[in-house]
Amino acid sequence: TTILVLNGPNLGRLGSREPEVYGSQTLADIGADLASSVPDGVEIDLRQTDDEGELVGWLHEAVDRGTPVVLNPAAFTHYSYALRDAAAQLKTAGVPLVEVHLSNPHAREAFRHTSVISGVATGVIAGFGADSYRLAIDWLLRHP
Numbered sequence: 130t131t132i133l134v135l136n137g138p139n140l141g142r143l144g145s146r147e148p149e150v151y152g153s154q155t156l157a158d159i160g161a162d163l164a165s166s167v168p169d170g171v172e173i174d175l176r177q178t179d180d181e182g183e184l185v186g187w188l189h190e191a192v193d194r195g196t197p198v199v200l201n202p203a204a205f206t207h208y209s210y211a212l213r214d215a216a217a218q219l220k221t222a223g224v225p226l227v228e229v230h231l232s233n234p235h236a237r238e239a240f241r242h243t244s245v246i247s248g249v250a251t252g253v254i255a256g257f258g259a260d261s262y263r264l265a266i267d268w269l270l271r272h273p
């Protein structure tokens with residue numbers, strides 16, 4: 130089994146980006162921890178892009194391959210209808226999508242309180258730092 134772990138804009142800057150909000154681990158650190166925490170035979174395919182179109186394309190790939198997705202849409206969470214429409218196709222296809230956030234957007238600025246993705250996500254995990262990803266993967270592995 131493969132799980133796609135997709136990350137949106139500025140998440141490639143983790144480690145140095147607002148560490149008081151996002152922690153001091155890089156995305157590569159988080160990916161390595163995730164890869165070492167899953168059972169044998171499970172592959173974590175972790176990707177990051179600052180480009181909306183690339184992220185949309187990766188969701189199409191997940192639809193076509195039936196690959197479950199953990200998605201941190203980053204700032205796209207709050208305004209990308211293109212990403213939402215791509216995520217909706219996963220829902221139609223019955224492919225699970227877990228939306229994750231390192232921080233708890235609801236405890237932050239008002240513009241972060243809206244997610245255009247959540248309405249088509251299977252579920253949302255936010256506020257647990259890198260553990261948000263781990264919790265999402267745990268759930269996916271228990272619901273194959």
Ligand code: DQA
Pocket residue numbers: 138139140201202203204205206229230231232233234241
């Ligand atoms: C984030 C929260 C978003 O509001 C923000 O734009 C991000 C990261 C998080 O993981 O906490 O880039 O998705």
